[in-house]
Amino acid sequence: MGKTDFKQLVSVEMRFVYADVFRRKSLLLMLVLWPYMITGFVLIVGSAVGNPQAFASRVGVDPAPFFIVSSFILMSTFVVLDDIMWKPIFDEEVGTMPYIVSSPVNRLMYYIAIPLPRLTLSVVIGLTSVVPVLTLYWGFEGFITSALVLLLGIFSALTFSPLATSVAMATYTYSGESWRLMNVLRPLLMVLVGVYYPRWVMPIAMYVVTALIPPSNSVELIQRLLAGIATVERSLMLLGVATALAVAYLPLTKLSVLRWERSKLKEGVKV
Amino acid sequence: MSIAVEARNLFKKYVTKKRLGLIRSVTEYVEALRGVSLNVRHGEVVGLLGPNGAGKTTTIKILSTLLLPDSGEAYVEGFDVVREADKVRERIGIMLTVEKGFYNRLTGRENLEYFGALYGIPPKILKDRIDKLLNLLELDKLGGSDRLFEEFSLGMKARLSLARALLKDPPVVFLDEPTLGLDPPSARKIRLLVKELAREGKAVLYTSHNMFEVEIVCDRIVMINKGRIVAEGSPEELKSRIPKVRALEVHLREAPNHIINTFKEMGLEVSQYSQSSEETYVLKILTKNPEEVVDDVVKVITSAGLDIVKFKLEEPTLEDVFIYFAGDSSG
Ligand SMILES: Nc1ncnc2c1ncn2[C@@H]1O[C@H](COP(=O)(O)OP(=O)(O)OP(=O)(O)O)[C@@H](O)[C@H]1O
Ligand SMILES: [Mg+2]
Numbered sequence: 001m002g003k004t005d006f007k008q009l010v011s012v013e014m015r016f017v018y019a020d021v022f023r024r025k026s027l028l029l030m031l032v033l034w035p036y037m038i039t040g041f042v043l044i045v046g047s048a049v050g051n052p053q054a055f056a057s058r059v060g061v062d063p064a065p066f067f068i069v070s071s072f073i074l075m076s077t078f079v080v081l082d083d084i085m086w087k088p089i090f091d092e093e094v095g096t097m098p099y100i101v102s103s104p105v106n107r108l109m110y111y112i113a114i115p116l117p118r119l120t121l122s123v124v125i126g127l128t129s130v131v132p133v134l135t136l137y138w139g140f141e142g143f144i145t146s147a148l149v150l151l152l153g154i155f156s157a158l159t160f161s162p163l164a165t166s167v168a169m170a171t172y173t174y175s176g177e178s179w180r181l182m183n184v185l186r187p188l189l190m191v192l193v194g195v196y197y198p199r200w201v202m203p204i205a206m207y208v209v210t211a212l213i214p215p216s217n218s219v220e221l222i223q224r225l226l227a228g229i230a231t232v233e234r235s236l237m238l239l240g241v242a243t244a245l246a247v248a249y250l251p252l253t254k255l256s257v258l259r260w261e262r263s264k265l266k267e268g269v270k271v
Numbered sequence: 272m273s274i275a276v277e278a279r280n281l282f283k284k285y286v287t288k289k290r291l292g293l294i295r296s297v298t299e300y301v302e303a304l305r306g307v308s309l310n311v312r313h314g315e316v317v318g319l320l321g322p323n324g325a326g327k328t329t330t331i332k333i334l335s336t337l338l339l340p341d342s343g344e345a346y347v348e349g350f351d352v353v354r355e356a357d358k359v360r361e362r363i364g365i366m367l368t369v370e371k372g373f374y375n376r377l378t379g380r381e382n383l384e385y386f387g388a389l390y391g392i393p394p395k396i397l398k399d400r401i402d403k404l405l406n407l408l409e410l411d412k413l414g415g416s417d418r419l420f421e422e423f424s425l426g427m428k429a430r431l432s433l434a435r436a437l438l439k440d441p442p443v444v445f446l447d448e449p450t451l452g453l454d455p456p457s458a459r460k461i462r463l464l465v466k467e468l469a470r471e472g473k474a475v476l477y478t479s480h481n482m483f484e485v486e487i488v489c490d491r492i493v494m495i496n497k498g499r500i501v502a503e504g505s506p507e508e509l510k511s512r513i514p515k516v517r518a519l520e521v522h523l524r525e526a527p528n529h530i531i532n533t534f535k536e537m538g539l540e541v542s543q544y545s546q547s548s549e550e551t552y553v554l555k556i557l558t559k560n561p562e563e564v565v566d567d568v569v570k571v572i573t574s575a576g577l578d579i580v581k582f583k584l585e586e587p588t589l590e591d592v593f594i595y596f597a598g599d600s601s602g
Binding site: 003004005008009011012015016019020094095096098099100101102103104105110265266267268269271 | 336339367381385391447
């Protein structure tokens with residue numbers, strides 16, 4: 001006894017999240033509408049400052065499918081960070097924290113498991129946004145592309161998880177459990193990942209630095225797919241880099257979780 | 272009986288920053304523990320007894336790896352609570368409050384399954400274990416198995432919390448005021464179960480500020496006050512350790528509020544006074560030589576114009592013992 005069973009962990013975490021989501025219908029509706037809202041907003045603002053044709057000729061993609069895909073990717077990726085940030089705050093509030101900290105659960109497995117349930121929810125959202133829009137625009141080919149986008153959205157989130165956990169726990173260690181610091185870091189990360197503009201127009205130095213954030217590679221692959229300029233070699237390289245980085249960050253993840261827990265033990269875990 | 276829990280000379284000082292203005296703040300220190308040592312053997316329930324703020328929860332937190340001590344050591348099943356926290360965590364069950372610590376939107380069973388997964392209990396074993404515990408704590412009868420936690424009564428919440436503490440069948444159990452605020456049936460259920468745990472060979476550390484409770488639940492009592500252990504022993508031993516002290520019990524017609532200070536000035540320990548059922552007030556004075564103070568006590572009462580209904584010389588209760596020891600240590 002005492003060995004953490006990852007499958008079991010995911011299944012209980014899944015039930016915990018879904019019990020919450022299905023009781024808050026407004027949240028569910030919000031999740032479904034979000035990609036459309038962002039796209040609508042960007043298109044309205046965008047057409048006020050420039051015309052859609054200019055965008056299409058520069059990027060090689062129509063703005064509507066581009067932004068609906070971008071919003072989906074952004075959402076499925078950053079859900080990981082949000083979940084990991086949110087869970088400890090919630091646990092502290094409801095008083096479950098001491099029972100988690102005093103459990104022998106494998107910390108790495110636990111934090112990897114936390115965002116998985118909501119990721120399954122992202123797939124649902126992809127099905128209601130990315131799939132119909134791309135199919136509408138490009139027919140069967142669009143449908144296939146949308147399936148790839150869904151898979152890459154999940155891949156992007158999974159490869160983000162180790163870095164997201166490290167960043168979240170480091171900010172908690174540094175400034176306590178609050179969103180204050182993350183309110184600055186989160187938009188910054190979003191910009192760096194490069195969802196709302198093609199990654200290949202970035203200056204080279206910035207391109208290299210931001211490539212260290214695993215999801216930016218998935219984002220680039222998706223953008224290339226949409227623009228029809230994804231070669232097999234380039235695609236494999238992007239997937240490989242994202243995977244390698246995610247694995248490389250794992251020790252950092254474990255360290256940052258342990259550091260954070262240790263910092264909590266100084267004042268004691270709140271009951 | 273082998274030693275399951277051992278604390279040696281634990282010290283803990285809480286540091287809190289209190290804001291005075293935008294920039295200015297003062298640092299405040301609370302010395303929660305000032306050299307706490309205790310041990311618990313397998314097969315016994317040890318009561319950690321003390322008033323509010325004595326350091327009971329702080330001690331429990333250190334032992335359950337939720338708080339680092341400033342100095343001193345503690346071992347659970349031979350493992351250091353600081354350096355071998357993982358090993359300790361595999362061997363303890365904890366209950367820190369009666370009312371919190373579960374997910375509102377999950378049922379009793381689902382909550383136990385959640386924590387069972389964290390404790391690494393294989394699903395098949397876990398299911399049986401949960402069934403057994405739900406039954407043992409009568410949560411199934413109370414409808415707690417498949418009802419959401421947010422709909423639980425306080426008694427049900429406490430039972431579920433104890434069930435979680437026992438989920439992995441740990442050899443060591445820490446219970447922090449497990450019956451606080453419960454109605455008699457739930458409190459009795461929990462007390463009976465705790466005694467049963469010790470009979471099975473588990474080591475139980477049980478905190479309370481209720482004398483009556485520890486006297487019936489615990490095999491041994493450790494009294495803590497202001498971060499220090501002030502006395503230790505079986506309920507009988509503790510009472511016999513202060514043989515010279517007797518309790519002078521005076522029953523009065525009116526409330527004696529205004530003369531309590533007079534007794535204190537005379538150097539007498541006023542242990543309690545309460546309104547008893549038949550509209551009399553009971554004043555209890557602890558003294559080593561009742562014969563000598565009796566006259567003075569009567570004089571003070573009568574000159575205050577109060578009527579004495581009854582006058583008794585009693586053996587001290589555990590509560591009296593506690594006040595006697597606590598009074599000793601606070602000076
Ligand atoms: N996190 C904290 N920060 C600052 N002071 C604290 C903290 N936790 C406890 N204290 C203080 O430390 C002392 C001991 O607290 P503790 O909770 O251990 O007492 P207790 O015996 O459990 O009391 P109670 O019967 O009220 O639960 C108290 O004076 C309390 O105010
Ligand atoms: Mg307490």
